[in-house]
Amino acid sequence: AQRVTQPEKLLSVFKGAPVELKCNYSYSGSPELFWYVQYSRQRLQLLLRHISRESIKGFTADLNKGETSFHLKKPFAQEEDSAMYYCATQEGGTASKLTFGTGTRLQVTL
Amino acid sequence: GAGVSQSPRYKVAKRGQDVALRCDPISGHVSLFWYQQALGQGPEFLTYFQNEAQLDKSGLPSDRFFAERPEGSVSTLKIQRTQQEDSAVYLCASSLVGLAAFYEQYFGPGTRLTVT
Numbered sequence: 330a331q332r333v334t335q336p337e338k339l340l341s342v343f344k345g346a347p348v349e350l351k352c353n354y355s356y357s358g359s360p361e362l363f364w365y366v367q368y369s370r371q372r373l374q375l376l377l378r379h380i381s382r383e384s385i386k387g388f389t390a391d392l393n394k395g396e397t398s399f400h401l402k403k404p405f406a407q408e409e410d411s412a413m414y415y416c417a418t419q420e421g422g423t424a425s426k427l428t429f430g431t432g433t434r435l436q437v438t439l
Numbered sequence: 440g441a442g443v444s445q446s447p448r449y450k451v452a453k454r455g456q457d458v459a460l461r462c463d464p465i466s467g468h469v470s471l472f473w474y475q476q477a478l479g480q481g482p483e484f485l486t487y488f489q490n491e492a493q494l495d496k497s498g499l500p501s502d503r504f505f506a507e508r509p510e511g512s513v514s515t516l517k518i519q520r521t522q523q524e525d526s527a528v529y530l531c532a533s534s535l536v537g538l539a540a541f542y543e544q545y546f547g548p549g550t551r552l553t554v555t
Contacts, residue, residue: 333481361541372442373482373530373546380541415481426472426495427544429481 331356331418335430342406342437350401350433352390352416361419362399363427364390368412376401376414386410406437441465443547445531451553452521460516460550464533471514472544473506474530482530488514489536521554528552 332355342348354360362379377385379392379399390401399416416430444463452458464471470489474482475498484498490511499506503522508514518525528551532544 335481338479372548375543378541417481426484426487426498427474427482428484431479431481 331360331420331428333416333418333428333430335414335416335433337433338431339434339436342435344408344437344439345405348401348403348406348410348435348437350414350416350435352399352401352430354397354399354416354418356397356418358420360392362390362392363417363419364388364399364401365415365417365429366412367415373415406435408437408439411435411437443531443533443545445529445547445550447550448548449551449553451555454523454554455520457517457519458521458552460518460529460552462514462516462531462533462547464512464514464531465545466512467535468533468545469511469536470534470542470544471508472532472534473514473516474532475500476528476530476549478527485516485529518552521552523554526552526554 334353364376365373366376367373388403392399413432413434415432417427419425446461472487473485476482486506487495488508491508503519505517528549530549531547534542534544
């Protein structure tokens, strides 16, 4: 079974500092990996997926198959980045369930 | 257009009561998912529909949980004889399905169920 681990419940950084939200996964096949974000009083939404290799709102995430990691990074944190971040995997197939980690709350302070 | 909507947004039930949670997916979205999110946890998969067919119900925690989508659009998640451990946020998500490699799941705002 798939498993997603986010070791930090809370990550507090100063504005302008680098951010790294950790995610490790266990999956026997070729994983589809995602980061979802939930801002205060908003619904869960997709931030980025590994296969697109995009940078969204300054965030990037690289899939490291050797370390089975998919850490989310941003060089300079902004106040508006404060939110709950969830790493998720999806089994093969376009209409498959997502398996989420427990989430990390990112708090960006002045 | 409108996103996924869910009702009610909040529900308080006494232990032993039955509840029904509604999800209105985005128009035209064939796939519909239900997730349960307990406090301090990530969402956990409950069940999946493609149109009116329930293709996966492996995540339903007990036979007290039942979901339906009779006309392939609106879905209802029913919980019978609610227990305190059923207290959670219930999320609905919908997506397209087809030949593309990936279709984004769009989430609703959730229904917060509190069982007292």
